[in-house]
Amino acid sequence: MPEVLMNGNSAIAEAAIRAGCQCYFGYPITPQNELSEYMALNLSRRKGCSFVQAESELAAINMVYGASAAGVRVMTSSSSPGISLKQEGISYLAANELPCVIVNMSRGGPGLGSISAAQSDYFQATRGGGHGDYRTIVLAPSSVPELAEFTHRAFDLADKYLVPVMILGDGMLGQMMEPVAFHHEAPEVFSVRSRSLRGAKGRPSRIFKTFTSKPAELEELNWSLFRRYQLIQKEETTSEAFLTDDARLIIVAFGIAARIARGAIKTVRAEGLKVGMLRPITLWPFPTEAVKEAAKKTKQFLVFEMNMGQMVDDVKLALEGKGKVSFYGRPGGVIPTPSEVARVISRIYVQEGLT
Amino acid sequence: MKKVYTRPKSLKPAVFHYCPGCGHSIVHRLIAEVIDELGIQEKVVGVPPPGCSVFAYHYFDVDMLESAHGRGAAVATGMKRANPDCIVFTYQGDGDLAAIGTAETVHAANRGERITAIFINNAVYGMTGGQMAPTTLLEQKTTTTPYGRDLKVEGYPIRMSEIIALTRGAVYVERTAVNSPANIRKTKKAIKKAFQTQIDGLGFALVEVLSPCPTNWKMTPRESWQWIDDVMSKEFPLGLIKDETGNKNAG
Numbered sequence A: 001m002p003e004v005l006m007n008g009n010s011a012i013a014e015a016a017i018r019a020g021c022q023c024y025f026g027y028p029i030t031p032q033n034e035l036s037e038y039m040a041l042n043l044s045r046r047k048g049c050s051f052v053q054a055e056s057e058l059a060a061i062n063m064v065y066g067a068s069a070a071g072v073r074v075m076t077s078s079s080s081p082g083i084s085l086k087q088e089g090i091s092y093l094a095a096n097e098l099p100c101v102i103v104n105m106s107r108g109g110p111g112l113g114s115i116s117a118a119q120s121d122y123f124q125a126t127r128g129g130g131h132g133d134y135r136t137i138v139l140a141p142s143s144v145p146e147l148a149e150f151t152h153r154a155f156d157l158a159d160k161y162l163v164p165v166m167i168l169g170d171g172m173l174g175q176m177m178e179p180v181a182f183h184h185e186a187p188e189v190f191s192v193r194s195r196s197l198r199g200a201k202g203r204p205s206r207i208f209k210t211f212t213s214k215p216a217e218l219e220e221l222n223w224s225l226f227r228r229y230q231l232i233q234k235e236e237t238t239s240e241a242f243l244t245d246d247a248r249l250i251i252v253a254f255g256i257a258a259r260i261a262r263g264a265i266k267t268v269r270a271e272g273l274k275v276g277m278l279r280p281i282t283l284w285p286f287p288t289e290a291v292k293e294a295a296k297k298t299k300q301f302l303v304f305e306m307n308m309g310q311m312v313d314d315v316k317l318a319l320e321g322k323g324k325v326s327f328y329g330r331p332g333g334v335i336p337t338p339s340e341v342a343r344v345i346s347r348i349y350v351q352e353g354l355t
Numbered sequence B: 001m002k003k004v005y006t007r008p009k010s011l012k013p014a015v016f017h018y019c020p021g022c023g024h025s026i027v028h029r030l031i032a033e034v035i036d037e038l039g040i041q042e043k044v045v046g047v048p049p050p051g052c053s054v055f056a057y058h059y060f061d062v063d064m065l066e067s068a069h070g071r072g073a074a075v076a077t078g079m080k081r082a083n084p085d086c087i088v089f090t091y092q093g094d095g096d097l098a099a100i101g102t103a104e105t106v107h108a109a110n111r112g113e114r115i116t117a118i119f120i121n122n123a124v125y126g127m128t129g130g131q132m133a134p135t136t137l138l139e140q141k142t143t144t145t146p147y148g149r150d151l152k153v154e155g156y157p158i159r160m161s162e163i164i165a166l167t168r169g170a171v172y173v174e175r176t177a178v179n180s181p182a183n184i185r186k187t188k189k190a191i192k193k194a195f196q197t198q199i200d201g202l203g204f205a206l207v208e209v210l211s212p213c214p215t216n217w218k219m220t221p222r223e224s225w226q227w228i229d230d231v232m233s234k235e236f237p238l239g240l241i242k243d244e245t246g247n248k249n250a251g
């Protein structure tokens, strides 16, 4: 298929339809409205599909839960305040091993915050933001083509591991336009997961539930979830290295911040500074091994995020003290420029005696 | 010999954990009988709530999906939208449907979701130990209204069925009770109609059942039946609240 010019939100929606997403439930919030609107236009009338503008994010995620239990591919999207409301449902989805895709086009917080792009939901996304011991796979795209590609991957991962998968974008990625090509055609017939509740026809009745009066039963569920999480860590952790081979300073950045950092690195490279970048693509599982590997080349790391340093902990945990971590961040929806980041890089480079 | 009474097919051979005289047991049996009589056991998915009936999935021999507190109507919406051929019912207490889940219930009704809600009104939060429910009667004592529900502090008991009936997507709403053989028969008829409404694809159907909780009402089962007649049904009048099943075209 030839490339088309599309905003990120619409690209996710189109990719979801092509991945066989049958149901979409959402509630309006900026900066992700184009996604819901695209679904209203292009999914709602498709045979076998359903679109509901829910009365709240709470309702939307619980609709996702019901549809996922029915065995279909289902998605919801929102932005930070709405994602907070979805946490109850995400916990239930994780607990009942129900796959789904959740998109967070995050914005400045805390509180109502701003509608400008931010990355301040990193903790919430990577720690399993609701109650209980669980994780969700978190994918962090940094371009419109990646939004499309990762959306497809998110559905596949969700079905493969029976877990909710979150795409953590931001308002800028959602609204900027880039050429994007879609590599899949929407399916003619939808497949239904066999582990589903659709009426006990030709088989014994089934229950999806967690509540129990026997803690040992729930402990067993937790163990089984964590065995799966370990497998995900082993099989699905991804990251991208950019000019790290000779780097004396490695930037660690994800999503749109990685895009900004890339521009900054080009600038400082032109001035002769040996700077590279490690970009976590899965935020959970975090690319611990890749960080460790990078630490064999240099001990100097700079974490750059559009928040107050939520990923710093993960980088430090990965380094286990075998590296020095600096941080630069702009929270609240302020979008730093590549030249600003280039200045920060140069300063740290000099201060740390890397010249 | 002719068998005149047996366990409905749609109930598993399990022993209910409910207190003696609890209305949940009666309503469970009625729902199971209705599912059998309508021949829909293989199509039904039930959505039980957190509440005394949280273990309903151990009793009904149909597919069952645990719901978060109050979210039954949204869960059922997703289930039905994903698979319109299934018959989905929610089973919800008054705390579940009329407090924490008010928004989900009103909007599912308003959208005319083709789902069936069975609403157990026992005027208290049973599972958590008898706290005030939105349906607790004025002057009724509960663990969180130890001096009795005070209009000036807690407001009036909520008449949820009447609120639901105002939404245009709700096509069948009836309030019944399970405090006498006659009322139990009426309740079964209402439940059957609520399922039939969904089978016919007409819209949202809700049956509110005034249901005894002798434990938290601190009454004997017999006294609790009497109290429904004498007190509770004065606040929550029994009978048909809305029936538009004849006026709509199926689908």
Ligand SMILES: Cc1ncc(C[n+]2csc(CCOP(=O)(O)OP(=O)(O)O)c2C)c(N)n1
Binding pocket: B050, B051, B052, B053, B069, B092, B093, B094, B095, B096, B097, B120, B122, B124, B125, B126, B127, B128, B133
């Ligand atoms: C989010 C959340 N809040 C609170 C609870 C605790 N809780 C469980 S059941 C319940 C209310 C039960 O009352 P009701 O819905 O009237 O049902 P009953 O037990 O009387 O049948 C509450 C508050 C919960 N499970 N989840």
Ligand code: SF4
Binding pocket: B017, B018, B019, B021, B022, B023, B024, B052, B122, B126, B127, B212, B213, B214, B215, B216
């Ligand atoms: S506490 Fe009340 S509602 Fe709960 S099982 Fe006992 S009688 Fe029934």
